[in-house]
Amino acid sequence: MTGGSPPTDAPRLVVIGAGIAGLAAAWEALRVPWGSEGTSPSVIVLESADVVGGKLQSVDFRGRQVDLAADAFLARRPEASQLVAELGWNDRLVAPGTSGASIYARGRLRAMPGDLVLGVPTRWWPLARSGLLSPTGLWHAAGDLWRRSPQRASVPAGSNDAAVGTLVASRLGSEVVDRLVDPLVGGIHAGGVTNLSAAATFPQLLAAASAPGSLMRALRPERAQNTPPSAPASPVFWSLESTTASLATRTAEALVAEGVVIETGATVTGIERVGGSWSLHLADGTRREADAVVVAVPAHPASRLLTGWAPEAAAYLGDMTTASVGVITVAFPDSVINKTLVGTGFLVPRTTHLTTGPALITGVTYLDRKWPTLARADETLVRISVGRAGDTRADDLDDEALLSRAISEFHEVLTTSGAPLETLVTRWSDAFPQYVPGHLTAVAAMESEVDALPGLALAGSAYRGVGIPACIGSGRMAARKLSESWGRRR
Ligand SMILES: Cc1cc2nc3c(=O)[nH]c(=O)nc-3n(C[C@H](O)[C@H](O)[C@H](O)COP(=O)(O)OP(=O)(O)OC[C@H]3O[C@@H](n4cnc5c(N)ncnc54)[C@H](O)[C@@H]3O)c2cc1C
Known part of the structure; x- marks a missing residue:
């Protein structure tokens, strides 16, 4: 050019x-x-x-442009929206058509509880009602509400950083980490929260974990520093009419x-x-x-x-260290997805075991529910994600084997079955720095x-x-x- x-x-x-x-x-x-x-x-x-x-790329997939990596950007941070405005493209901003997501836990999909801050629950009851945790896991999480002084393990003395997983596990127990925080925070970075810097990826957590008393209470939006007042009418994410890659x-x-x-x-x-x-x-x-x-x-x-x-x-x-990921774009006939899909998709915790073994898929986006302009009569468009730090199994599979495994796991989680109309595997090597x-x-x-x-x-x-x-x-x-x-x- x-x-x-x-x-x-x-x-x-x-x-x-x-x-x-x-x-x-x-x-x-x-x-x-x-x-x-x-x-x-x-x-x-x-x-x-x-x-x-x-990493901002899109492709024509069955007659519409589909993002092959990033499909949205955070609205809360100003930089992308500002660039869009400077380019004169404000009228092309599109908000997701739906919100909310599920997590596969304890044998089925469960809606994510409300009142989460990057996967960390800030209230116990919504967590209890979600069914995500075992009774023991819930008991551990409840202990946080009675805590009066910080745990010594939370932020090591003399340090200005700690791993996200360590901070949360020490207060709320490992189930909250495995089933909520790792899928969410780890998902953004394709990382594992046991080795992900809180200062770099979740500074509110570091501040909250350094304060005395309950972590859940300290992270509540009205208490946490640096958390803007909630604006329910404004979307959390934006994309652009033609794709985020545009x-x-x-x-x-x-x-x-x-x-x-x-x-x-x-x-x-x-x-x-x-x-x-x-x-x-x-x-x-x-x-x-x-x-x-x-x-x-x-x-x-x-x-x-x-x-x-x-x-x-x-x-x-x-x-x-970098994590490689794969994105599998799939169109199914509606007859295969013979159920109502809820929200934008689901996340699969790394501790999940399916009939194929430890889950390879990390999450699924219901693309045409999230972005209604992608919807076409009689078909359902989804994106299946694979790969995260510490799990390189997808790299060792050729496209055919990867597809077969990913689609089988997708069907097991959703309890559906049937062949896709069309698929596209896109691999992103070393895509996420840890x-x-x-x-x-x-x-x-x-x-x-x-x-x-x-x-x-x-x-x-x-x-x-x-x-x-x-x-x-x-x-x-x-x-x-x-x-x-x-x-x-x-
Ligand atoms: C699957 C996936 C999903 C994602 N989803 C989201 C999302 O929904 N929202 C979000 O905000 N972010 C998302 N991200 C992250 C985000 O897209 C990337 O972090 C971001 O686009 C990186 O931009 P960059 O310019 O730093 O690097 P890159 O996009 O990697 O650009 C670097 C460029 O440098 C070029 N280059 C490398 N070496 C040389 C060389 N020696 N000489 C010349 N050129 C060179 C490369 O070819 C490349 O084009 C996602 C990423 C992936 C992979």
């Missing part, structure tokens, strides 16, 4: 990676002043794939219209500091010169690019190491959030840092 000619005296910015973080960095770079003259930079985005968007393509089109050059099929293999600027080596043997560079690629490729320039950041990123306890401290150290290098900044899901709004925020922040440092360098 090529825009008009950039001005020749402008600072040269190269963004590596055309995922939503890189595209947002390029977008912001054109909106902030560079130096006292306020010149706009010339911007090139280099993307190794043949298409832009990174946020990336629309941003890319707008960038090109503003003169940004987007090169696809352009893999950066190394960066080098030459004099006062950067030289980028590409896989095809060519180079691009830049005054400023945003590295907006996932953790492992970022590690390779930073080796030699920011050794601590490169080491941390290189060692980061934020282990201490992650934010490591990110702060990486940022100060990289900030010391003139004209280099990091963006993307490896740092301060995997969701689309967080990635957009990180891209825009990277561009602002570079424009400010350019002003100082001048």
Whole structure:
């Protein structure tokens, strides 16, 4: 994709990676002043794939565009909605057609109780009525309400972080972790909450667990700090009329219209500091010169690019564990799904055993209930998800074996049977970086190491959030840092 000619005296910015973080960095770079003259930079985005968007991709599936990864973004965080507004696409925002989800527990699907904060119950009665926990599990959870002082195990002394699972288990018992918190928080990160940083993924929990008394009470919205007042009329999530992935393509089109050059099929293999600027080596043997560079690629490729320039950041990123996931889009004849599906779908806890063995599927989205524009007469469209940190079984199965296993488990949970009309398997390797306890401290150290290098900044899901709004925020922040440092360098 090529825009008009950039001005020749402008600072040269190269963004590596055309995922939503890189595209947002390029977008912001054109909106902030560079130096006292306020010149706009010339911007090139280099993307190794043949298409832009990174993990924001969609495909035509039986006559409608269907997202292949992210299908919504959080409305509570402002960054994605703000970008949509700046692109002039407010009238394309769509809210889910339904809400609520179920969890497979104790042999059947059970509606998630109300009053959850990221899977952590804040009231005991809705939890008891949900039937999710055994009597012993409920007894443990009830003990939290009588607690007057914090458990010593909750947040280790001298530490500013702990694993989400450890914090919740120590107060509410392991069943709450296994059946609610791991499916929900772990589901967002495709991770396991026993090794997921509370500071990075669930800061309200860390604050609540550090306070004396009951965790459930401390997390109630009216008590918890940083929790905005509830606004029942506004949706929790948004998508866009044409797909969530269209946020990336629309941003890319707008960038090109503003003169940004987007090169696809352009893999950066190394960066080098030459004099006062950067030289980028590409896989095809060519180079691009830049005054400023945003590295907006996932953790492992970022590690390779930073080796030699920011050794601590490169080491941390290189060692980061990632989870691979698979998304199976399936159309069934309505006659197969011969029951009313409730809510947006269901989650399957990792401790679930089905007749096939330990459950491989992690959740199911009722796509055409969640997004009614996808609905077609006589068929039901679903997405079956597989794969999470610590479970790589899906990677070892070929598409046919994976499909057969996933559909069999889907039918067992829903107590349905019958062949699909059409299926599509999409695999996302190393898609979710795992934020282990201490992650934010490591990110702060990486940022100060990289900030010391003139004209280099990091963006993307490896740092301060995997969701689309967080990635957009990180891209825009990277561009602002570079424009400010350019002003100082001048
Ligand atoms: C199945 C799935 C479902 C998800 N669901 C949601 C959801 O519902 N809501 C939500 O908010 N988030 C969701 N996410 C998370 C979110 O989509 C991602 O975290 C986010 O899109 C990542 O954006 P990014 O720009 O940081 O990285 P990416 O999208 O990975 O983009 C990085 C880009 O860099 C390119 N690249 C890599 N190396 C190089 C190189 N050396 N040279 C040039 N280019 C390179 C890659 O090809 C890629 O295009 C989901 C993710 C997945 C996988």
